[in-house]
Amino acid sequence: MKILVTGGAGFIGSNIVDRYLADGHEVAIIDDLSTGRRSNLNPDASFHELSITDAEAVLAVFEQEMPEVVSHHAAQMDVRRSVAEPQFDAETNIIGTLSVLEAGRRVEARKFIFSSSGGAVYGDGVPLPTPEDACPEPLSHYGASKFAGEVYFRLYGRLYDVRYTILRYANVYGPRQNPHGEAGVNAIFANLMLRGERPTIFGTGDKTRDYVYVGDVVEANVLALERGDGETLNIGTGVQTTDQEVYDAVAAAVGFGEPPIYGEERAGDIRRSCVDPSRAKEVLGWEPTVDFHDGVRITVEYQRESEVG
Ligand SMILES: NC(=O)c1ccc[n+]([C@@H]2O[C@H](COP(=O)([O-])OP(=O)(O)OC[C@H]3O[C@@H](n4cnc5c(N)ncnc54)[C@H](O)[C@@H]3O)[C@@H](O)[C@H]2O)c1
Known part of the structure; x- marks a missing residue:
């Protein structure tokens, strides 16, 4: 069509x-x-x-x-x-x-x-x-x-x-996400770590998102x-992942050994976010299939090879 x-x-x-x-x-x-x-x-x-x-x-x-x-x-x-x-x-x-x-x-x-x-x-x-x-x-x-x-x-x-x-x-995360944007913490962390720079986590690292x-x-x-x-x-996945967990997953995929810089909490950031995908399963027959750590590895590999990396 x-x-x-x-x-x-x-x-x-x-x-x-x-x-x-x-x-x-x-x-x-x-x-x-x-x-x-x-x-x-x-x-x-x-x-x-x-x-x-x-x-x-x-x-x-x-x-x-x-x-x-x-x-x-x-x-x-x-x-x-x-x-x-x-x-x-x-x-x-x-x-x-x-x-x-x-x-x-x-x-x-x-x-x-x-x-x-x-x-x-x-x-x-x-x-x-x-x-x-x-x-x-x-x-x-x-x-x-x-x-x-x-x-x-x-x-x-x-x-x-x-x-x-x-x-x-x-x-949403994965290949082609802009690492220079305001959103897309996976891409931002990966980009910095691949350059040997320490990313900043805003707050203590306990905010959650659904990736x-x-x-x-x-x-x-x-x-x-x-x-x-x-x-x-x-x-979405229905699973909450903390900023710290994202950091650790990206660091493991990159092979980056340094800790993050912890910055000031940013005003207006939602503390916890995670959506229930059960209706999409009922209606579309859709379910998330890619494990977070696997997805992070694919994203880091893409970033490593791409010109933006
Ligand atoms: N990335 C996420 O996590 C996420 C989460 C929820 C919803 N969304 C939605 O998914 C969609 C795609 O997001 P994305 O992450 O791929 O962002 P993106 O910025 O990569 O894609 C947006 C695209 O729209 C184009 N665009 C922007 N303004 C335009 C205009 N006035 N006329 C024509 N084109 C225009 C941009 O050039 C870009 O190619 C958006 O509608 C966004 O709101 C994204």
């Missing part, structure tokens, strides 16, 4: 593009290369360099490509930038999402897959692992804008009978092509 992937030059989007192409689908990409990389672009996909905030240009691409499925992964995903520049965040994540939804509706795309964030929409004070029906109380503009995106998908489902699956990813390997996230995106209509599904 013909699939249009927004954000297909990014970390997660490009891994999804590669898999869709390998499975025999036709793929078109929209990306403005703001955080994505040209080197991530699969040459077998058609590429349109533009911003999803340009509604007219987005519609023109949709009319040219006529996608059956729209995988919406383009986003401003820097939490700190979202707090510092809330309008910029909302322009990309809310107005941009609306451009994509409108264009998809106009060309009568069969289905949308939307990448939301389990780490950012729930906030603190929810049960752990967090089920999908926990009340979202985002703690950042990024969490609010991703949740707003979800609300529009559900609205389009009600108003126009648009089919969609919302995937709320936990903390899901990008290959498992890709699998959820494959399953969602045919299943999960109208559903909002957590894509």
Whole structure:
């Protein structure tokens, strides 16, 4: 089938593009290369360099490509930038999402897959692992804008009978994650350790996150092509991993013997985060398969070999 992937030059989007192409689908990409990389672009996909905030240009691409499925992964995903520049965040994540939804509706795309964030929409004070029906109380503009995106998908489902699956990813890690970004502690630690530099852990190392390997996230995106209509599904492991455990796992994979620098706790960081993936198992038949230590080893090897490493 013909699939249009927004954000297909990014970390997660490009891994999804590669898999869709390998499975025999036709793929078109929209990306403005703001955080994505040209080197991530699969040459077998058609590429349109533009911003999803340009509604007219987005519609023109949709009319040219006529996608059956729209995988919406383009986003401003820097939490700190979202707090510092809330309008910029909302322009990309809310107005941009609306451009994509409108264009998809106009060309009568069969289905949308939307990448939301389990780490950012729930906030603190929810049960752990967090089920999908926990009340979202985002703690950042990024969490609010991703949740707003979800609300529009559900609205389009009600108003126009648009089919969609919302995937709320936990903390995704793996090859192609940007080690110079604000998120992605595996990639950041690996990059520094490979250069012989000591990474900083903010706080004492006991904050937790739910790390899901990008290959498992890709699998959820494959399953969602045919299943999960109208559903909002957590894509994570249900396991909490501390910052210290991440440090130790990356250090072991790199062969780095030095301890971390412990810095000041960062204001606004959620203390504990972990999503319950049982509904994704019921609805999609999806389960995480890659063990954290194996995923870290693959990520470190990628980083060692890549130019960014
Ligand atoms: N990485 C995670 O742990 C995580 C967790 C939850 C949700 N997500 C979501 O998954 C999606 C992909 O994230 P990622 O980690 O691959 O980040 P990424 O920054 O690597 O990918 C985002 C892509 O979108 C593109 N983009 C940004 N603004 C754009 C615009 N205005 N127009 C067109 N393209 C634009 C970027 O160039 C980039 O290629 C995002 O929607 C993000 O919110 C990621």
